[in-house]
Amino acid sequence: MPRATIRNHIRRLRFEADEMTQQALADRVGCTRQTIIVLEQGRYVPSLALALRIARTFGRTVEQVFELVEEP
């Protein structure tokens, strides 16, 4: 099976959403600001529930926020 990583566009979407702060996003989705920081930097892969909450906050689908990148 090819190795896969999950990238996300949270940082870009925050700026598109009136430059929402990391703390504001954390408060809206129910996590700590540290979790948002490590999520944006690709160091943490969220649960499906958190991914759905983040996508819903931006009014997007999960696929528009998170992206599966398969490496050869």
Place this chain on the structure above:
Amino acid sequence: MSVILWTIIAVALVAGAIAVAAYQTRSIVPPLDLPPGETLPATPVQRLVRWALLVGLILMTAAGVVIAAVGPIQYFDDDTVRLAVTALLIASLFVLAAPSLVAGIWAARGAGVLDERDRAILARAPAGQAGAILVVLAVWMIALQETYRGEAGIPHVYLYLVFWSCLLVSLVASNVGILLGYRRS
């Protein structure tokens, strides 16, 4: 070699293991890209664990210093010193167990203090406890064998010290596991 020296070797071994684990974590996880002058904000659990480790290690060290100063066998015969050491050990037990207990209360209340990453890190944290206890037991076994080789028995006070050292080191390992967990993800 004296038991005190073996204890120092044990502490050095555990500190070395923590340093290796921290170094491996640093090499696995890419460095965080934060704006200049900004540091990663600590979570409530991280702050709690840092304070618990600081205070707990001070209390443990104080108990160790008293035992080393009076003598491992002599201190047990002196009621005042024994009670003082026991009080220090019980205090360090409560302090070191506090993060897990408080996090459990936060999780039960669902107050929003803990998020899913905190819960995952807390769930993985005890993974190093068994290894830490084995190291402590191995050091005690070697130390007592070397110290009391050729004698009829080992003073019973060491049962007390072996128990407390295993208990406290397991809690230290759990707290260190939490801090390493935050570095890993």
